[in-house]
Amino acid sequence: MLPKGFKVGGVKCGIYEKGVKKDIAVFVSETPASAAGMFTKSVTKAAPVIFDINLLSKSKKINAVIVNSGCANACTGKKGLDDAAKMAQLTQKAFNLPDNSVLVGSTGVIGQYLPMDKIVRGVEALKNAVGTKSIDEKNAAQAIMTTDTYPKYISKKFKINGGLATVWGCAKGAGMIHPSMSFNGLHATMLSYILTDAYIETKTLQKCLETAVKQSFNCISVDGDTSTNDTVIILANGASGVKLSGANLKTFQNALNEITLSLAKDIARDGEGATKFVEIEVSGAASAACAAQIASTIATSPLFKTAIFGRDANWGRIIAAAGRAGVNFDPYKADIFVGSLKVCKKGQAVVFDESKAKKILNKKEIKITLNLNDGKYSAKYYTCDFSLDYVKINADYRS
Amino acid sequence: MLPKGFKVGGVKCGIYEKGVKKDIAVFVSETPASAAGMFTKSVTKAAPVIFDINLLSKSKKINAVIVNSGCANACTGKKGLDDAAKMAQLTQKAFNLPDNSVLVGSTGVIGQYLPMDKIVRGVEALKNAVGTKSIDEKNAAQAIMTTDTYPKYISKKFKINGGLATVWGCAKGAGMIHPSMSFNGLHATMLSYILTDAYIETKTLQKCLETAVKQSFNCISVDGDTSTNDTVIILANGASGVKLSGANLKTFQNALNEITLSLAKDIARDGEGATKFVEIEVSGAASAACAAQIASTIATSPLFKTAIFGRDANWGRIIAAAGRAGVNFDPYKADIFVGSLKVCKKGQAVVFDESKAKKILNKKEIKITLNLNDGKYSAKYYTCDFSLDYVKINADYRS
Numbered sequence: 052m053l054p055k056g057f058k059v060g061g062v063k064c065g066i067y068e069k070g071v072k073k074d075i076a077v078f079v080s081e082t083p084a085s086a087a088g089m090f091t092k093s094v095t096k097a098a099p100v101i102f103d104i105n106l107l108s109k110s111k112k113i114n115a116v117i118v119n120s121g122c123a124n125a126c127t128g129k130k131g132l133d134d135a136a137k138m139a140q141l142t143q144k145a146f147n148l149p150d151n152s153v154l155v156g157s158t159g160v161i162g163q164y165l166p167m168d169k170i171v172r173g174v175e176a177l178k179n180a181v182g183t184k185s186i187d188e189k190n191a192a193q194a195i196m197t198t199d200t201y202p203k204y205i206s207k208k209f210k211i212n213g214g215l216a217t218v219w220g221c222a223k224g225a226g227m228i229h230p231s232m233s234f235n236g237l238h239a240t241m242l243s244y245i246l247t248d249a250y251i252e253t254k255t256l257q258k259c260l261e262t263a264v265k266q267s268f269n270c271i272s273v274d275g276d277t278s279t280n281d282t283v284i285i286l287a288n289g290a291s292g293v294k295l296s297g298a299n300l301k302t303f304q305n306a307l308n309e310i311t312l313s314l315a316k317d318i319a320r321d322g323e324g325a326t327k328f329v330e331i332e333v334s335g336a337a338s339a340a341c342a343a344q345i346a347s348t349i350a351t352s353p354l355f356k357t358a359i360f361g362r363d364a365n366w367g368r369i370i371a372a373a374g375r376a377g378v379n380f381d382p383y384k385a386d387i388f389v390g391s392l393k394v395c396k397k398g399q400a401v402v403f404d405e406s407k408a409k410k411i412l413n414k415k416e417i418k419i420t421l422n423l424n425d426g427k428y429s430a431k432y433y434t435c436d437f438s439l440d441y442v443k444i445n446a447d448y449r450s
Numbered sequence: 451m452l453p454k455g456f457k458v459g460g461v462k463c464g465i466y467e468k469g470v471k472k473d474i475a476v477f478v479s480e481t482p483a484s485a486a487g488m489f490t491k492s493v494t495k496a497a498p499v500i501f502d503i504n505l506l507s508k509s510k511k512i513n514a515v516i517v518n519s520g521c522a523n524a525c526t527g528k529k530g531l532d533d534a535a536k537m538a539q540l541t542q543k544a545f546n547l548p549d550n551s552v553l554v555g556s557t558g559v560i561g562q563y564l565p566m567d568k569i570v571r572g573v574e575a576l577k578n579a580v581g582t583k584s585i586d587e588k589n590a591a592q593a594i595m596t597t598d599t600y601p602k603y604i605s606k607k608f609k610i611n612g613g614l615a616t617v618w619g620c621a622k623g624a625g626m627i628h629p630s631m632s633f634n635g636l637h638a639t640m641l642s643y644i645l646t647d648a649y650i651e652t653k654t655l656q657k658c659l660e661t662a663v664k665q666s667f668n669c670i671s672v673d674g675d676t677s678t679n680d681t682v683i684i685l686a687n688g689a690s691g692v693k694l695s696g697a698n699l700k701t702f703q704n705a706l707n708e709i710t711l712s713l714a715k716d717i718a719r720d721g722e723g724a725t726k727f728v729e730i731e732v733s734g735a736a737s738a739a740c741a742a743q744i745a746s747t748i749a750t751s752p753l754f755k756t757a758i759f760g761r762d763a764n765w766g767r768i769i770a771a772a773g774r775a776g777v778n779f780d781p782y783k784a785d786i787f788v789g790s791l792k793v794c795k796k797g798q799a800v801v802f803d804e805s806k807a808k809k810i811l812n813k814k815e816i817k818i819t820l821n822l823n824d825g826k827y828s829a830k831y832y833t834c835d836f837s838l839d840y841v842k843i844n845a846d847y848r849s
Contacts, residue, residue, distance in 0.1 A: 091774075092774070093770065093773035093774045094772070094773040094774075094775075094777075094778060094779060094781060095769050095770060095772065095773030095774075095781040095797075096773075123766070125766065125770070126766060126769055126781065126794070126797050126798055126799070127798060127799075128782060128796075128797065128798045160766060161764075161766025161767070161769070161770055162765060162766040162769075162794065162798065162799045163799065164799075274752040274753060278770060279766075279769075279770050279773060353673040353752065353836075353840075353844070354673060354844055357840070357841050357844035357845045358844065358845065360841065360845045361844070361845025361846055363845070363846075365560075366560075366561060367522070367524065367525060367559060367560025367561040367678075368560070370494050370525055370560070370561075370678075371492065371494060371524070371560055371677060371678050373493070373494065374492035374493040374494030374495075374678060375490075375491070375492045375493075375494075375677075376493075378493075379493060380493060382493060382494040382525065383527060395525070395561065397527075398494075398525050398527065399525055399526060399527045399561070400525070400526075400561045400562065400563075437752075437841060438841060439838050439841050439842070441752075441756070441841070442756050442759065442836060442837060442838050442840070442841055443838070445752070445753055445756035445757065445760070446756045446757065446759045446760025446762070447760050447762075
């Protein structure tokens with residue numbers, strides 16, 4: 052369910068020439084909203100990312116975000132920046148919004164210009180296609196998809212001092228997924244748009260978003276490839292009358308963490324070609340950074356990910372990936388679990404029931420735990436397996 | 451052709467239970483040789499790596515290297531170290547060599563103990579199976595293979611002050627290939643053994659090896675996964691009477707660079723599932739480190755490598771990988787070439803003949819150039835494409 056004072060929608064404007072896929076979405080707030088964002092750290096930032104960073108740096112009251120799929124508007128130079136600005140202006144005019152109140156987003160092929168005639172038609176069509184119904188949420192979430200196989204959106208209500216507010220979010224992912232965002236910079240084309248009808252001051256909103264992203268989108272990887280377009284935007288319009296500050300913030304932060312983690316997991320679950328969702332927990336580490344670095348290295352190891360696809364409890368690839376992570380630990384203290392099954396004890400093989408392992412690895416969701424037994428810190432990272440379909444999808448993407 | 455005073459051989463001792471693959475090799479010098487080595491930087495170094503580092507640290511005169519495939523002897527604790535030492539002792543005894551003069555190497559599955567009964571049989575069999583013939587070279591090179599599809603060995607003669615010396619090398623690679631070696635540390639299980647009948651002092655030999663590895667094995671990647679077992683060993687026995695020092699060294703260094711680069715390229719060419727060999731050159735960089743970092747990031751990008759498999763001139767994935775490499779450059783100065791065909795000019799699309807691109811990408815050997823037009827430094831990196839067979843091989847490796 053959408054937060055109060057927001058309308059969303061998604062339609063097909065023909066950027067994808069074949070098929071019926073929707074390819075342009077809008078998220079509109081009736082009143083100016085506090086806004087915050089996090090973006091790819093890539094040096095080759097796409098035009099919409101540069102546009103959004105500029106706009107958020109000077110004007111933090113935002114009314115809408117317009118987003119297309121099928122074309123990333125990346126590596127498109129001055130024309131790309133002009134097109135992004137034009138896309139925002141078209142939306143501002145169509146929805147009768149204040150100057151400099153529209154953010155933009157794009158995802159798709161790099162190095163092609165936005166087909167502006169189609170964007171014009173799309174924005175026009177969106178005027179009559181936004182709403183607050185469940186189908187509108189779904190349409191918007193579908194329109195930002197590229198190789199995703201299903202739309203990803205979720206909402207959560209939270210109570211503060213008797214008042215009720217809602218936070219809603221949608222996301223897309225699938226490929227070029229290895230987010231590592233900051234205000235100036237993420238990995239992947241993952242896009243996520245989050246709306247809340249709570250009132251929250253801009254600077255605090257930015258901090259809350261950073262905290263939420265750190266434990267969610269920045270802990271997933273599909274292929275280790277960081278995109279030119281990664282973007283997370285949050286709008287808070289205050290329409291619920293619930294005002295967030297001081298101790299209240301924790302309630303909101305928890306809801307936001309939950310929403311972003313749920314969307315992030317969904318991106319890993321729906322990674323290109325994925326047949327399995329994998330949660331990697333590195334525990335017992337000497338530092339949080341050490342745990343995170345090892346978890347991330349395992350999550351991006353092609354050998355680990357193909358073993359998971361092959362339902363193979365090949366723990367040697369897990370400890371080898373950990374060993375090359377660039378941080379120090381004693382492998383002969385480490386235990387490895389596949390689900391609840393111990394497959395490696397103190398860095399060496401243990402006899403385990405291979406049929407039990409197969410049973411665990413046949414499941415859709417798999418947990419791998421590496422306990423370094425060397426400290427009190429831990430980190431989680433979420434990924435998927437590396438399948439034949441990943442190669443098929445990506446050997447055949449542009450054509 | 452082998453250098454003087456060396457015998458080599460390879461036989462099957464049954465570590466690979468099925469098939470006829472040879473799985474144990476030996477490289478023997480008739481007289482004590484200067485020796486140098488470079489090894490994986492992984493924290494989870496395999497037993498033979500630890501054994502070799504220890505032995506080279508105290509005794510630099512080496513007579514032989516004994517190497518098995520099919521079992522990595524990694525993550526095997528104290529028993530693994532004992533087994534490595536025993537493998538060396540068996541070889542020392544069988545070939546009647548001095549104490550502490552045998553190095554060991556292993557490659558294969560991680561987390562399993564060496565089948566010592568088979569090693570015993572293998573070393574015995576090698577006594578009557580070493581020689582200086584072309585078939586002996588081939589047998590040794592075959593015996594160290596795992597998923598390689600062909601044996602890799604090469605030799606080169608060089609003249610110094612009228613004397614003639616030879617340098618010979620063999621290597622194996624295929625998977626877990628992303629070498630980044632130092633004396634204490636490489637990535638992948640790549641193994642390479644280099645023999646020369648020139649005389650060269652140990653410390654100088656180590657320096658020459660480091661220089662050679664830096665421009666060869668440390669510039670290749672198959673899957674970005676660094677192994678627990680990566681090893682390059684060189685033995686120089688002086689049997690040719692050619693003594694290397696001072697200005698002469700350059701001639702030897704050139705020969706060694708050539709041999710190691712040729713073997714390194716062969717490892718990339720024969721990467722698991724590879725259908726194409728790719729040379730990536732990053733030129734016009736502001737620093738050598740910047741060029742190397744970008745070249746290595748492109749070479750390990752799953753999206754780039756699947757595009758090459760798909761014969762897709764998707765330069766957006768090249769510039770996106772460069773953008774996330776963690777070094778700064780101006781994407782709007784960069785040109786990208788596929789073969790000699792310019793596909794991106796100053797960071798943006800140029801119209802190019804797609805049929806010409808397909809023709810270039812249909813070849814077995816592809817060169818990609820990214821000119822940053824931002825300085826005078828350049829770096830090369832060698833890799834292969836990411837194919838359906840890579841996934842098949844690795845989803846099915848342990849079983």
